[in-house]
Amino acid sequence: MSKILQIIRREYVTRVRKRSFIIMTILGPVIFASFLILPYKLANVEDRGIKTIAVIELDTLDQPVERKSMIFADIIPPNENLKFSYLNSVDTSQIDQMIEHGEYYAVMVLKQEMLDQHTSNVNFYTQKQPSIGIESYIVRSIENYLYDQNLLKQNLSPEEINALKSEVKLKTRKLEKGKFEEQKLTDLKRGIGYAAGFLIYFFIFFFGAQVMRGVIEEKTNRIVEVIITSVRPFQLMIGKIAGIALVGLTQFFAWILLTIGIYQYALHQFFPEQFRQNIEITTTQVENPINEAKPTLDSANDLKGITDLVPLREILFILGTFIFYFLGGYLLYGAMFAAIGSAVDSETDTQQFMLPVTIPLILSIIVMINAITNPEGQLVYWFSMIPFTSPVVMMARIPFHPPWTELVLSMTLLVGTFILMTWIAGKIYRTGILMYGKKASYRELFKWIRYKD
Numbered sequence: 001m002s003k004i005l006q007i008i009r010r011e012y013v014t015r016v017r018k019r020s021f022i023i024m025t026i027l028g029p030v031i032f033a034s035f036l037i038l039p040y041k042l043a044n045v046e047d048r049g050i051k052t053i054a055v056i057e058l059d060t061l062d063q064p065v066e067r068k069s070m071i072f073a074d075i076i077p078p079n080e081n082l083k084f085s086y087l088n089s090v091d092t093s094q095i096d097q098m099i100e101h102g103e104y105y106a107v108m109v110l111k112q113e114m115l116d117q118h119t120s121n122v123n124f125y126t127q128k129q130p131s132i133g134i135e136s137y138i139v140r141s142i143e144n145y146l147y148d149q150n151l152l153k154q155n156l157s158p159e160e161i162n163a164l165k166s167e168v169k170l171k172t173r174k175l176e177k178g179k180f181e182e183q184k185l186t187d188l189k190r191g192i193g194y195a196a197g198f199l200i201y202f203f204i205f206f207f208g209a210q211v212m213r214g215v216i217e218e219k220t221n222r223i224v225e226v227i228i229t230s231v232r233p234f235q236l237m238i239g240k241i242a243g244i245a246l247v248g249l250t251q252f253f254a255w256i257l258l259t260i261g262i263y264q265y266a267l268h269q270f271f272p273e274q275f276r277q278n279i280e281i282t283t284t285q286v287e288n289p290i291n292e293a294k295p296t297l298d299s300a301n302d303l304k305g306i307t308d309l310v311p312l313r314e315i316l317f318i319l320g321t322f323i324f325y326f327l328g329g330y331l332l333y334g335a336m337f338a339a340i341g342s343a344v345d346s347e348t349d350t351q352q353f354m355l356p357v358t359i360p361l362i363l364s365i366i367v368m369i370n371a372i373t374n375p376e377g378q379l380v381y382w383f384s385m386i387p388f389t390s391p392v393v394m395m396a397r398i399p400f401h402p403p404w405t406e407l408v409l410s411m412t413l414l415v416g417t418f419i420l421m422t423w424i425a426g427k428i429y430r431t432g433i434l435m436y437g438k439k440a441s442y443r444e445l446f447k448w449i450r451y452k453d
Contacts, residue, residue, distance in 0.1 A: 003231045004239045011214075011243025016250060025251050029258035037266050051105035051134075052083045054098060056090050058111045064089040065112075072110045076141040082134065095125050106130065108138070115149055189399035190372045196322050196395040197368045199252075201361060204329050204391070207248040208337040211241055212350065215341030215433070224433055233433050234426040237342075241334040245327060252326075321398050321407075328414040329391025332421055333357065339425035342432035343440040364392035371396035385410050387417035424449055 015021055057070045067073065067088045076084050085104070095107045106126035114120040122142065124130070215237075218224045227236060340353045367389065371380040375397045384394040384402070390410045394402070431448040432440060 004235050004242070007231065007236060007239025008243040008246065011240055012246050012250075015210075015244065015247045021247070021251070025254050026258070028251070028255050029262055032255065032259045033262035033266060037263065050083055051081060052085055053138075054090075054104040054107045055084055055086045056092065056095075056107060056109050057086070058092075058109060060111075060113055062111070064091065071112055071115070072145070075145040076138060079137070082137070099125060099127050110142075114142075114146065120146075192318065193375075193396035193399045194368070194372050196318070196398070197371075197392040198365070200322070200326050200329055200391050200395055201365055201368075203248055203252065203326060204333045204361065207244050207330060208333045211244050211334045212337040212341035213347065214240060214244070215338050215429075216344065216347055216350075219342065219433060219436075220345060228433070233430040236433075237335070237338050237426060237429045238422070241331060241338060245330055245334065248330065249323075249326075318398055322395060324411065325391040325395055325414070328411070328418060332387060332391075332414065332418045333361075335418070335422045335425035339428040339432070339445075342429040343435070343445060345436060345439075349439060360386075360388035361392070364389035367393050368396045375400045375402070381406070385413060387414045390414055427451065 055072070055076075057065050057072055059065050067086055070086055073086050074084075076082075078084055090098075092109065095109075098104050098107055105128075106124055109123040109125070111120070114122075122138075124135075124138070215224075218227070224236070231239075336357050340350050340357070343353065344350050364383065367380060367383040370377065371384070371393050374380060380393060380397065383389045384397055384406070391414065394407070394410050398407075427449045428445055431451065432445075
């Protein structure tokens with residue numbers, strides 16, 4: 001055990017002192033925080049100039065009508081970025097000139113026959129592709145107007161029309177521990193599940209590849225021939241995998257702390273108003289009874305407000321399961337990556353063995369997307385049990401509290417498969433680490449596995 005600990009220490013100290021580790025530990029949070037800040041930045045640098053859209057109305061004979069005769073006049077309310085100019089009789093052949101001269105951002109043509117049609121087309125002439133926000137705003141306004149007009153044909157007053165509109169909120173109550181618990185912040189849970197699963201997928205690939213490269217490097221430099229004179233190959237493999245796992249955990253927690261710090265500092269420093277709006281929007285997503293005061297946060301109570309939204313025990317539960325599946329998935333795949341590294345002489349020779357390792361990981365990402373929308377589906381259930389995909393898929397289910405029996409079974413299968421795979425990888429590693437100048441085949445790998453001491 002002392003030799004394994006020495007190998008772990010050597011791998012850990014050597015890697016955390018590398019310039020690449022220090023640079024990535026600092027650069028990673030900056031990149032992550034930039035992606036979080038980017039929406040606020042884009043919202044501020046977006047072209048906020050007022051865009052004026054000309055509106056031309058045609059009668060049932062496709063003839064332009066006067067402003068005073070328009071039935072669609074002022075149906076689209078202006079906002080801070082969009083203004084609408086309802087024009088008198090304008091020849092539609094002049095639309096291109098109106099746009100080319102820069103008089104209007106766009107020209108929209110409405111036909112009176114839209115009132116009698118179930119599906120209508122609105123021609124929108126412009127020189128630049130409008131944003132999806134502009135398109136959806138115009139379409140939604142016209143649809144609401146046509147809807148109200150159709151109701152008015154039924155001799156309903158505007159007040160009666162508004163009384164007909166209802167808002168429905170689906171409150172899911174899930175049976176847990178003998179009682180029904182209301183499921184809140186569903187979208188947030190989906191986001192947490194996706195982020196956690198994707199991070200595990202990323203770390204398995206990133207640090208697993210480091211294990212493989214480290215084995216190949218020691219093998220090609222013949223350093224391993226000196227090392228195994230004092231330790232067994234299996235001890236060397238376990239120590240290398242565990243040491244790099246600690247490096248991964250160190251970098252992961254450093255990324256979390258630095259990302260949160262940079263993100264909070266940047267929002268407070270450069271976007272104070274957006275930061276406060278973001279907090280208020282998040283807190284108002286908590287579904288409270290009608291007329292109940294909704295929680296608000298101030299800068300002095302941010303942490304308390306967050307724990308009110310997501311209980312601390314749930315945060316610790318998600319974090320604990322994340323660490324377990326991160327370590328379990330990494331150790332499982334790390335053993336396989338180490339076996340691949342020991343069976344080849346260069347990284348270019350690893351391609352023939354990488355396919356069986358990468359296919360389960362790719363499948364896990366595909367199924368994880370399905371797990372976010374349907375965490376209780378049959379496909380999701382089985383892939384959250386299979387050890388080669390469970391680290392990613394199960395993390396997408398964790399925020400929705402899968403049954404304890406399923407969670408325990410998934411963890412047990414992962415641990416058991418890790419032990420089995422480590423034994424198999426150790427067999428390959430023990431023989432392959434000293435093989436040079438010959439490309440190993442799958443048949444030879446099976447021979448190494450069956451070889452008895």
